[in-house]
Amino acid sequence: MTTLYSYYRSSAAYRVRIALHLKGVAHEQVAVNLARGEQHNDAYRAHNPQGLVPMLVTDNGRQLTQSLAICEYLEERYPTPALLPDDAESRARVRALCQAIASDIHPLNNLRVLQYLVQDLEAGDDAKLAWYQHWVHRGFAALETMLTREAGSGDFCHGDTPSLADVCLVPQVFNAERFACDLSAYPRIMRIADNARALDAFQRAAPGEQPDAV
Amino acid sequence: MTTLYSYYRSSAAYRVRIALHLKGVAHEQVAVNLARGEQHNDAYRAHNPQGLVPMLVTDNGRQLTQSLAICEYLEERYPTPALLPDDAESRARVRALCQAIASDIHPLNNLRVLQYLVQDLEAGDDAKLAWYQHWVHRGFAALETMLTREAGSGDFCHGDTPSLADVCLVPQVFNAERFACDLSAYPRIMRIADNARALDAFQRAAPGEQPDAV
Structure with missing residues (x-):
């Protein structure tokens, strides 16, 4: 299962949520409460040294960070509907x-x-x-x-x-x-x-x- | 001819210069002196409303901005040597x-x-x-x-x-x-x-x- 580490008000996580929904990628969410500083916990930083959301764990277990890198990945893995033009x-x-x-x-x-x-x-x-x-x-x-x-x-x-x-x-x-x-x-x-x-x-x-x- | 609008000390322009040289793309440079504020001149902003460098004018006359967008373009237009891995x-x-x-x-x-x-x-x-x-x-x-x-x-x-x-x-x-x-x-x-x-x-x-x- 694809898993998104997200915080509801993070606009970087929001980008990835939109892309997942546009492409109809089934996923679950894990909340990382930025207001409470959970992104700085050792357990989270062990996965994402930057201590930022979002992080996407792919269906084959790879941990991806940085919202635009994740969006480009989704575009490559799930090409329809395309979110980048042809030329x-x-x-x-x-x-x-x-x-x-x-x-x-x-x-x-x-x-x-x-x-x-x-x-x-x-x-x-x-x-x-x-x-x-x-x-x-x-x-x-x-x-x-x-x-x-x-x-x-x-x-x-x-x-x-x-x-x-x-x-x-x-x-x-x-x-x-x-x-x-x-x-x-x-x-x-x-x-x-x-x-x-x-x-x-x-x-x-x-x-x-x-x-x-x- | 491909033309790069650049400033020697701009690290965003520096990125594009590296990519152009790695790929061996012949190009000329036009200097935009950020220290003198030339990026804010009307003539430059008419081409690039953000008033930032770099800007790349492609060999077919298109004006491209934002260093990473330009680097991705160079990767697509000039695939060898590849600057992104395969998977x-x-x-x-x-x-x-x-x-x-x-x-x-x-x-x-x-x-x-x-x-x-x-x-x-x-x-x-x-x-x-x-x-x-x-x-x-x-x-x-x-x-x-x-x-x-x-x-x-x-x-x-x-x-x-x-x-x-x-x-x-x-x-x-x-x-x-x-x-x-x-x-x-x-x-x-x-x-x-x-x-x-x-x-x-x-x-x-x-x-x-x-x-x-x-």
Whole structure:
């Protein structure tokens, strides 16, 4: 059985949940409570030295880490429905949109960074929120331009069906809304996110639907 | 002609330079001077809304952004020598090592983040250096464990030939050394980096060898 180590509010785990549901891969979940620091337990770090979620244990027992690496693996192992387009240039575009979120927005705003800001740099609540919103706005402004101007965009980030870019976009929008970011300047992002969130696979992967949601 | 928009000290651009040289792809370079802020110029942003390097213009005129997306494109367009292994699980491992660097270390330490720390959070030189070294050590400690313990490691991150993981590792080691990080706790990382840096392709891609190096 495929097993996903997940936390309901982790947007990296959320990406993998969406991909699993889009591809209809049967799996079970094991909760790793980041709020309680369970990712730092020796038992978990013995499997994942980074102490991060998600981790996927495949049906043949291999432990895979890093959400985008796991998504690419799922794309190779379960090719239908495809989450990457056919031609190399379009695949590069989808992967660039993924990285613009997964490398350039999300890592700056995840739990361990916010903890460092507060504990080591003594940032107050206002400074922490300003940091969070700064990187969302900087990233989303660029994404909105890319999605508006580049050939390839459609009802979804690339064309009219979900791709790995939408798999990354929806959790990032969820995070931005959770941290009270005003997203009115990004109508294209929001239209695509709404199209995606209307789909069953995205709904089943949503944080509030997970067994460990509180 | 394939054209790379690059800055000699950008580690994301450095990754793409290594991949181009490993694959023997003829290309020219255009320098974008990040220290002078040229990435924010309207002319550059018209091509790359994120205002980041690298950008690759392919031989058929497509503009590709995001270093890992570009590296995956090069792997698909120029499959020899392969920079990803054959089986899906090993490919996932290499991609996870890439992301452990490109998502979990590098974005926290790049220029725009250091500028924010100084300008908006009023961090002093000591606090900025402590931030930089914190994320290098946290990331390298996990990488060292992965490279030591996981099946698959060899003279390089995966096996005995360079992969995309080495393409990411060498620029990150360069950055860490530039910011005076003590890397003595990471003998496996350093042995692999030294093996890679002994190769012609890595040497030709090094910051000091670029036409815009100062």
